[in-house]
Amino acid sequence: MPYQLHYWPGIQGRGEFVRLALEAAGADYVDVARAEGPGQGIGAMMHVIESADVLQPPFAPPFLVDGKVIVGQTAAILLYLGPRLGLVAKSEAQSLWTHQIQLTIADVVAEVHDTHHPVASGRYYEDQKPEAVARAGEFRRERLPKFLAWFEAVLARNPKGSTFLVGARLSYADLSLFQLVEGLHYAFPKAARRALKKAPRVQALHAHVARHPRVAAYLASERRIAFNEDGIFRAYPELDG
Amino acid sequence: MPYQLHYWPGIQGRGEFVRLALEAAGADYVDVARAEGPGQGIGAMMHVIESADVLQPPFAPPFLVDGKVIVGQTAAILLYLGPRLGLVAKSEAQSLWTHQIQLTIADVVAEVHDTHHPVASGRYYEDQKPEAVARAGEFRRERLPKFLAWFEAVLARNPKGSTFLVGARLSYADLSLFQLVEGLHYAFPKAARRALKKAPRVQALHAHVARHPRVAAYLASERRIAFNEDGIFRAYPELDG
Numbered sequence: 001m002p003y004q005l006h007y008w009p010g011i012q013g014r015g016e017f018v019r020l021a022l023e024a025a026g027a028d029y030v031d032v033a034r035a036e037g038p039g040q041g042i043g044a045m046m047h048v049i050e051s052a053d054v055l056q057p058p059f060a061p062p063f064l065v066d067g068k069v070i071v072g073q074t075a076a077i078l079l080y081l082g083p084r085l086g087l088v089a090k091s092e093a094q095s096l097w098t099h100q101i102q103l104t105i106a107d108v109v110a111e112v113h114d115t116h117h118p119v120a121s122g123r124y125y126e127d128q129k130p131e132a133v134a135r136a137g138e139f140r141r142e143r144l145p146k147f148l149a150w151f152e153a154v155l156a157r158n159p160k161g162s163t164f165l166v167g168a169r170l171s172y173a174d175l176s177l178f179q180l181v182e183g184l185h186y187a188f189p190k191a192a193r194r195a196l197k198k199a200p201r202v203q204a205l206h207a208h209v210a211r212h213p214r215v216a217a218y219l220a221s222e223r224r225i226a227f228n229e230d231g232i233f234r235a236y237p238e239l240d241g
Numbered sequence: 242m243p244y245q246l247h248y249w250p251g252i253q254g255r256g257e258f259v260r261l262a263l264e265a266a267g268a269d270y271v272d273v274a275r276a277e278g279p280g281q282g283i284g285a286m287m288h289v290i291e292s293a294d295v296l297q298p299p300f301a302p303p304f305l306v307d308g309k310v311i312v313g314q315t316a317a318i319l320l321y322l323g324p325r326l327g328l329v330a331k332s333e334a335q336s337l338w339t340h341q342i343q344l345t346i347a348d349v350v351a352e353v354h355d356t357h358h359p360v361a362s363g364r365y366y367e368d369q370k371p372e373a374v375a376r377a378g379e380f381r382r383e384r385l386p387k388f389l390a391w392f393e394a395v396l397a398r399n400p401k402g403s404t405f406l407v408g409a410r411l412s413y414a415d416l417s418l419f420q421l422v423e424g425l426h427y428a429f430p431k432a433a434r435r436a437l438k439k440a441p442r443v444q445a446l447h448a449h450v451a452r453h454p455r456v457a458a459y460l461a462s463e464r465r466i467a468f469n470e471d472g473i474f475r476a477y478p479e480l481d482g
Contacts, residue, residue: 055398056338059345059391071337073344075316080337096312096321097297103314104300110351118359119372120379131360131372138361150300157296 003029003081004065006045006058011231012183012224014074014109015062020175021078023218025085031223033061075102078172087172098166101154101173105180108147112187113232115139115239125236136239140191144184148199151177155201162201163208170212177202178209183233188240244270244322245306247286247299252472253424253465255315255350256303261416262319264459266326272464274302316343319413328413339407342395342414346421349388353428354473356380356480366470366477377480381432385425389440392418396442403442404449411453418443419450424474429481 003022007015009031022029033045045061048054048070058072064080071080079099082088088098113121118135119128151165160168165177181202184192196203209215218224227233244263248256250272263270274286286302289295289311299313305321312321320340323329329339354362359376360369392406401409406418422443425433437444450456459465468474 052394052398055400056341057391057394057398058341059348059388069334069337071341073341076337076341076344079340093310096310096317099320100297100299100312100314100317103317107300107351110348114355114359118355119375120383122379122383131375134360134372138363142361142363147300150298153293153298157293157298159296 001067003027004032005029005062006032006048006065007062009034009042010225010228012179012227012233013062013231016179016225017074017105017172017176018062018064018077018081019223020179020215020218021081021085021087021172023223024170024175024212024215025087026214027081027085032065075099075106078102078176082172085172087170087175089167089169089171094166098171098173101151101165102176104147104150105173105176108143108180109183109232111139111143112183115187116234116236125234129238132236133238136188137241140188140195140241144188144191144195145198148195148202151202152199155205162204164205170209174205174209175215178206178215181206183227186227186235187233189235190240242308244268245273246270246303247273247289247306248303250275250283251466251469253420253468253474254303254472257420257466258315258346258413258417259303259305259318259322260464261420261456261459262322262326262328262413264464265411265416265453265456266328267455268322268326273306316340316347319343319417323413326413328411328416330408330410330412335407339412339414342392342406343417345388345391346414346417349384349421350424350473352380352384353424356428357475357477366475370479373477374479377429378482381429381436381482385429385432385436386439389436389443392443393440396446403445405446411450415446415450416456419447419456422447424468427468427476428474430476431481 005015005018007013032040033042049057056070058070062074062077063070063072064077071077088095115136116125116132117128118131125132154165155162164170165173246256246259248254273281274283290298297311299311303315303318304311304313305318312318329336356377357366357373358369359372366373395406396403405411406414
């Protein structure tokens with residue numbers, strides 16, 4: 001039975017980190033809210049979130065359904081999928097390290113979201129623009145360089161070389177770091193280019209993942225939603241610099 | 242060899258979620274940055290973060306050192322400690338569900354932090370007070386009730402009864418939900434009381450954990466740092482209501 005990925009249609013968002021893992025592994029999956037037909041569509045997604053019959057309800061999309069298992073929280077989904085898709089090392093220490101990196105990527109993603117919604121996630125960007133400009137400035141000046149320096153150090157100190165974050169093979173954390181860099185280039189083209197000059201290993205990893213045959217095929221396909229201003233990474237020129 | 246917990250001295254912060262697990266299990270541990278003597282103190286903590294010799298450097302405190310293993314990210318630390326301290330079910334499905342709940346608690350904690358630092362985590366609260374008032378209002382009105390309703394539903398739907406979040410025994414997620422409720426009462430006494438009236442199972446869990454003999458002994462000890470305005474949960478009356 002194919003994996004069911006449930007996420008808002010129309011944006012990459014947090015669902016994209018799961019989608020990239022499924023695509024890179026060549027896994028059989030259905031993107032439920034984007035699919036048509038019986039048991040598909042956004043109604044099917046909302047049913048899982050809202051039905052009192054679901055004993056382990058996800059708080060929010062994305063979530064994964066695999067037979068009777070329902071898993072929410074992006075990092076937890078990847079923790080579950082990693083060994084099944086061959087996208088994480090088998091040892092507990094390496095698996096935990098991969099997860100720790102993933103959680104740090106999730107922290108960056110949350111901070112990127114807050115650059116355009118610093119006051120209220122439920123209100124329009126236009127209603128919190130001055131605060132967004134201030135928060136984005138702090139993110140570009142303080143947070144982005146600090147996070148990238150950490151990823152760079154992780155790559156530099158990998159005893160198996162700097163091609164991958166953990167060990168000598170592709171993991172879901174590499175795919176997520178690729179996606180993070182993609183998003184940074186979209187949302188903060190000037191600041192990202194400047195900051196990434198000091199993180200050559202992160203840049204090389206991004207380029208390496210982009211050349212992965214299944215990832216490259218996915219990125220060129222219609223399954224890859226384009227970045228847009230409903231997602232987490234938004235190209236608002238006033239937030240870059 | 243005792244576990245080494247590394248966290249900022251002087252605040253509960255994210256370290257408290259780990260501390261509660263260690264205390265509830267009666268584990269042998271050293272609170273390194275608060276300890277004195279050779280190899281202790283805040284210098285020992287900073288060394289792990291800053292030394293280029295650490296191959297798997299944590300991005301930030303808290304982190305745990307267990308022999309050669311170093312684990313950062315609160316939820317990852319609990320994922321590691323859970324089975325070792327008997328604070329999580331053995332089955333993969335239940336363990337993953339516990340972790341998913343923990344990650345959702347982490348999301349609430351991050352949002353609570355942003356109520357007093359919506360614009361810049363590196364700047365003073367006083368310099369972002371109007372934005373904090375706006376963000377805290379959104380948190381109290383929209384986010385807090387939504388999160389508490391979810392925890393209430395998780396308890397209500399637990400097939401083993403509503404005493405614990407997962408199954409019929411205490412897990413690290415129960416301890417963390419206790420701590421979250423403690424913090425909400427401190428930071429938002431009015432809003433928390435109002436919101437918790439609609440979450441009686443969450444209230445009962447909080448009271449139940451507080452009576453756990455080792456937890457109760459810990460809370461009464463000097464090891465429990467008092468809430469204060471350097472931590473994540475801060476009692477700023479203008480942010481409550």
